[in-house]
Amino acid sequence: MSLIQETLEPIQTSFEQPTYSSKDFQSNQDVRWCPGCGDYSILAQTQRIFPDFGVPKHNVVFVSGIGCSSRFPYYMNTYGFHSIHGRAPSIATGIKIARPELSVWVVTGDGDGMSIGGNHLIHTLRRNVNLKILLFNNQIYGLTKGQYSPTSEYGKVTKSTPLGSVDHPFNPLLLALGAEASFVARTLDRDTKHMQMILKRAHNFCGTTFIEIYQNCNVFNNGAFFQFTEKESKDDNVLLLEHGKPMVFGKEKNKGIKLDGFTPKVVSLDGTNSVNDLLVHNEKDSVLAFILANFNAMEGMPRPIGIFRAIERPTYEKDIERQIENAVVKEKGSFNNLIQSGQTWIIK
Amino acid sequence: MSLIQETLEPIQTSFEQPTYSSKDFQSNQDVRWCPGCGDYSILAQTQRIFPDFGVPKHNVVFVSGIGCSSRFPYYMNTYGFHSIHGRAPSIATGIKIARPELSVWVVTGDGDGMSIGGNHLIHTLRRNVNLKILLFNNQIYGLTKGQYSPTSEYGKVTKSTPLGSVDHPFNPLLLALGAEASFVARTLDRDTKHMQMILKRAHNFCGTTFIEIYQNCNVFNNGAFFQFTEKESKDDNVLLLEHGKPMVFGKEKNKGIKLDGFTPKVVSLDGTNSVNDLLVHNEKDSVLAFILANFNAMEGMPRPIGIFRAIERPTYEKDIERQIENAVVKEKGSFNNLIQSGQTWIIK
Amino acid sequence: MKELLQKEDITIRFAGDSGDGMQLTGMQFTSTTALLGNDLSTLPDYPAEIRAPAGTLFGVSGFQIHFGSTEIYTPGDVCDVLVAMNPAALKVNLNGLIDGGTIIANSDSFDDKNLSLASYNSNPLEDGSLSKYKLHVINISKLTSLTLSDTQLTSKEIDRCKNFFALGLMYWMYNRPLEPTIEWMQEKFKKTPKYVDANIKVLKAGFNYGDITEIFTVRYDVQPAKLEPGNYRSVTGNEAVALGLIAASEKSKLGLFLGSYPITPASDILHELSYYKNFRVKTFQAEDEIAAITSSIGASFAGALAITTTSGPGLALKGEALGLAVMTELPLVIINVQRGGPSTGLPTKTEQSDLLQSLYGRHGESPVCVIAAKTPSDCFYTVYEACRIATKFMVPVILLSDGYIANGSEPWNFPLIEDLSDININFRTEKDGFFPYLRDEKTLARPWAIPGTPNLEHRIGGLEKQQVTGNVSYDAQNHDYMVRLRQNKIEKIAEDIPLAEIDGKESGKLLLVSWGGTYGAAKTAVNNKRKENKYISHLHLKYINPFQKNVGEILKKFDKILVPELNLGQLSKVLKHTFFVNTISLTKVEGQPFKSIEIENKIDELLK
């Protein structure tokens, strides 16, 4: 079931394929993140997967705001714009509207994208400008040295909350769903293959893609996501979402998700419950996406990663192009006609 | 079922009850809306219901941004602040944090609250500051004379979209749910009793209350909601949500809402379907609220009015008070102690 | 046959309720008068409320037109005729009427309710208080409904026609033809012919009323002005901005991108441009002013002719992002239509109080080019010039307009595309020797290398840039160098613009310096003084940052420098610290343009 109209535009497929290696996407700038920062892996995966897209690198633009994460564009050997705090989605929107043929990526942090830039983010999502948005969520302000962010957990002790934060955090995916984002996903800095897969899916999707990437800030918020990324714990705490597949997880693949009314439950795949009783993931189902996004707040539920929702709808910039083409076909504008189009008179 | 933690604070109940009439809430300022504007009714209902609340009027503050709707505070004989475009939630947050004992109301428009002020709105909702937010949604920019707003429908022809808007609009309730608003409701300018009821429920709720009010702008967007407000059509197009009650609607009360998986359907209460098969409204169920909020986009579904969700959780300003009280109990601050608290030395 | 007197110029003010159609009436009178070859200037003046309750003082909407057989630079200091459709309109506008001036009052609206809404204790039409004016009390509403008594229109619809009665009467009184308005009606209401018929009937009834009744004994005629020969049209400042942008886009072959958020009095530029999809104009109504300017910055990076339009409060919000455009050295035109401040202030009134904000309203040393338009039609040339400078020097340019010239109109001897100077754009495509911050020696412009260009991949941003490479640099000397370079680059523009021209002698006792919309009143004041054989010189400044190269020189040749401004003396401050000359400020902050008499009085005082 879908609450939003179904795919209207075909997925882009054919490009003249340049042959790149990941090196081609590495700029000549020194990478300046702290040693051990999760940002390195995200950069590496991006550089690794981009050659697969077959987009000429001069047609790619990375736009960011301000924050550690927002240094990202400097390291990609494409066009790039490291802008000001929170405004990357708007700058990228301007680029994309002006030049729909470019592949435009936004890199933002939980502070940059969810705090000061929250409004631009949700408006971009509702408009469905064909931008690829990567939210590096480390649940902290890194660059300003460790204040809590809008995704930091309630009670978090930080420089600006010595007695613990009393801010109920945003759930980024829930907010994106509330803004009717057409593509909503989550991946992990340390799961290199999964991240590459998600980036590729995003690239192929026509519309705004919103990807939350759990990113470890080893200096100010070390280990925030270790239970989802470390070998010992990840299998039991992460639920990999795959379209059309039942929701199974656990080291032994012996646990699953069942629905009781609207309430999801973890069940063991012992005798009483079989795989056939489990919820089956469906990227086209918004209600399911909503339920999955809410796992964060539910004790005992694994954390889903993957594509929560992917439902195409018209993109903003193509709609504009369409209006323009129609108007031009009707009557191509000419300044001389325009300026004389109302009442004019001659004085001799 | 609830995806957010349950009520933590009791609903406020006892006040020393002043005896007011609606007149007491009318200021001496001339009301300057266009004749016929839906704002008049909202003002009247507010002035009518306020005496019921038993709050001394000097403890009430109305805060607004800019727009026709935002003129509202001038007409309420309480404290009032007609601020700048989009910032009412932040100003109100400052007031409420500084003085939690005040009853603070925010009046905003679809442009003021959802366009320029969208970020403050969602942050206020997630923080759960105990503000009463009234969004006058007329799906247009009134004060600036008729441009489309973020709630205007796709394709709308306005001054700034002569060929029709290509902006997919926000669904305000969906966005509020995405921001985990604890109280989410909708009412209609012309349904005076319902509006009064909703205002009262909001008043009694402890936490941010977000109320979308469909408001007719008879000058720039006349009739936008007539199918939900006019006698001939409203019964067949409006679904009144009542906690614990099955979802029945229609002139003859002969239609209802049933669920098929996650998909709601309208059914006739003829032989095959009975009231017992219908969905029952539950203000504590977030998934249900999400499904109901999505009715807007679904052909053939009635428009729900009422309280979509009401789940209490700690309020921001009370948490701050709590931290302060604990800290003060531990050791009341004294400047002289503080300034000497580190290393000091004496020079003679 | 009634007497026909010749007049050199006339000022009429139409005033009524917001719902009375006064703006429309005024605009019709304007078109017809322009067609007759008069020079003219208009001043629409409407309330901040959309449709305030009928009859209230704050709901009065006015439209003033000043037309003549000579050149006209202002909408008129005082009116010769006041058309007052109700008591509030009379009350609000009476002090703008010249002693002995004519009042046309719609007596039907002077009932108890309306009188009390306008705070009249007695009916001014009857109590003799208007004895110093030529008062014509006409039951316009009644006459309108009589005229339309045989139609099917509802009484509400009939009442809406009454403004055309007043218009017809004015057409008679000032010897104007009805045809242009009739043609306009036929076009405008073509889908509802009943309105066409009704309106024409009423218009003619008004005209005939003047002709037939005994009330009026004289009519006036205002001969065509000796305007430059050419093709004319009427234009408001906001329209001229939109047209100028279309022209710049066509000439530069750059796609036009407008990122904007609606705000009075700038919104009409957005409205105009959003119509021009067939010019491939892309208008983006952003969620706020910050998204408006930042989307434009993105579009500029991508190679568009990028524009953002706003008014004061919006410019304040754009300050931070404007700094980014300064640092990234991208072309951008910011159009600020000034209104009354501070804060929400007087949103529908005019003012010139954003000059200092335009120059200094950003953190850090953040210089931008600032230029100002002086009249409605000058908005066209000024925005065109802004586009030229922005793209040639790779800098943000702020264009200052104001509510008065944005909404005011004048006849315009308009150019065709071939009459305009070229705007040549050279996107960088050559790989060899490319560095993002390697500059053109003459302009100091860095290359405009847009995404999509092979081999020129590069990164820009808001952190300080190393010279030449454009890499991030925290180097002390480099920062100092770059701060001064950005300043120099703006100053360099002075070498690319014409010298300032002075109107009058090159030295003397008194120089009048004007900028922006005060041009008209200043010019008129100077002309009037000259008629009295008082010679003063006049310098109008279009370029404010940088000033033209000879401005300092000019200023220093005068004993006194008078600077009238609709603020508390902002240009004065800038002249003082830039040229170290003393100035005399004449300031007025009333939400209205200067009257030339106010400037003349000051001149007299200074020449004493």
Next chain:
Amino acid sequence: MKELLQKEDITIRFAGDSGDGMQLTGMQFTSTTALLGNDLSTLPDYPAEIRAPAGTLFGVSGFQIHFGSTEIYTPGDVCDVLVAMNPAALKVNLNGLIDGGTIIANSDSFDDKNLSLASYNSNPLEDGSLSKYKLHVINISKLTSLTLSDTQLTSKEIDRCKNFFALGLMYWMYNRPLEPTIEWMQEKFKKTPKYVDANIKVLKAGFNYGDITEIFTVRYDVQPAKLEPGNYRSVTGNEAVALGLIAASEKSKLGLFLGSYPITPASDILHELSYYKNFRVKTFQAEDEIAAITSSIGASFAGALAITTTSGPGLALKGEALGLAVMTELPLVIINVQRGGPSTGLPTKTEQSDLLQSLYGRHGESPVCVIAAKTPSDCFYTVYEACRIATKFMVPVILLSDGYIANGSEPWNFPLIEDLSDININFRTEKDGFFPYLRDEKTLARPWAIPGTPNLEHRIGGLEKQQVTGNVSYDAQNHDYMVRLRQNKIEKIAEDIPLAEIDGKESGKLLLVSWGGTYGAAKTAVNNKRKENKYISHLHLKYINPFQKNVGEILKKFDKILVPELNLGQLSKVLKHTFFVNTISLTKVEGQPFKSIEIENKIDELLK
């Protein structure tokens, strides 16, 4: 026993990788030195990156301390000693070392990798390039690990202790006791005693290394300064702001509300205040700067002592809302800790380039009070004064600090609460005669009538206000009146502040005018010149809008006026247009404070 030489003042710079703990080392040296009774001034200097890759040039973190037996006003123009923990630290800081100065280099880090990261072709410790300095090559890392070889610490943990070796050595060299640092370690690491032991061991090892080895033949001593008697503590500018706000809150009995959004270099004020919950301080980390200031405006309306803190880009974002505070005439203190601009610029460096933005960075005529702090401890008094003015005059006050004084520290003869002047707040409670915009005759302040007060219900907002009633008014004359009144009100503050005091003769050839953080360098320059018998006068301006009443008078008595600024001459502009005096600008925009020598050279040039 080694020789002990007396010195009047010494400047040391500790430099190393961001991860080497240089800030901490410097701060420890500072505390100990302060306790000894020296006067001192410090300059922390760290990169914009959090923890840039080890060994890189941009990852170098430095901490400079200048201490002496006389009064110290700057962190020192040049260093006497450079402690370089790696090649990059040497490279970056060498040009700040005095010829013949001392270098302490950790030779262990001068390996091929680090040398190449620092772009050295050969090892400067070996190639003779440092021959003009006293070079001490010490294998600090090795010595540290030897010292800790018998502990259980990992080699990584051991390596983290090496800064204490350098510190111990410096303590030996400048004859400082180890006890204060040992005590601090015992407190700081009390949860991990193994660190306490290790650090103390290494600290002592460094000290003994100086004492025992033959390398060092002399030590130095710097006698206590003859400071004013009293109770002292060390304080940074940001700490002083926080303390000043606590004092103002306690004294005024107003609850303190801080709405802020983190930004370097202002964040520490937020951090400090968020600790003071037991003072009932309410800190609100808002979603952006606009929410930060508007929440403060709300809190002010509600009766709090309302503050917002930020740096340049944030101030730009607050411009529109600041206009609302101007219009609604609410008390508000805006603290702007300036940093390098424009745009993101040099976020961790200092600059004075937000002065014009503070004065003019808003639409409309939107005057606010602007004052600036001159030293770390002066931040305390300045913010206290800002609170006093804001609440007494019901106006917004912008306090300008900068990165240099915000992070720098100095010994401070601090006051107790009873030493501070009163701040009296009178909320309006009386119903009779209450009008929201009826003013106090002396201050022109309107009443502060806060929600919750019976019978004083009223509405305020951003539209122009009718005088007295505060109702919305579009009246032309009223607007003009109110615009001028708001301006007057700011000017009136001049009657409530002390006259400016000049340091030196009241007239003469040259007046040095400083503002904000340039105070120290200016003062030092003046003192140094006096030592050469060159007498010049010095005027430091704390109040910039309005200026003190006698400033114009003072300026006019000098032939030349020299204004050093870390911008392109912003105060100069303001002095010129306010007082119509000519000024000579000395400008530097390098992200660093002035060296006094730079001012001295200019003085010499002007006195020639």
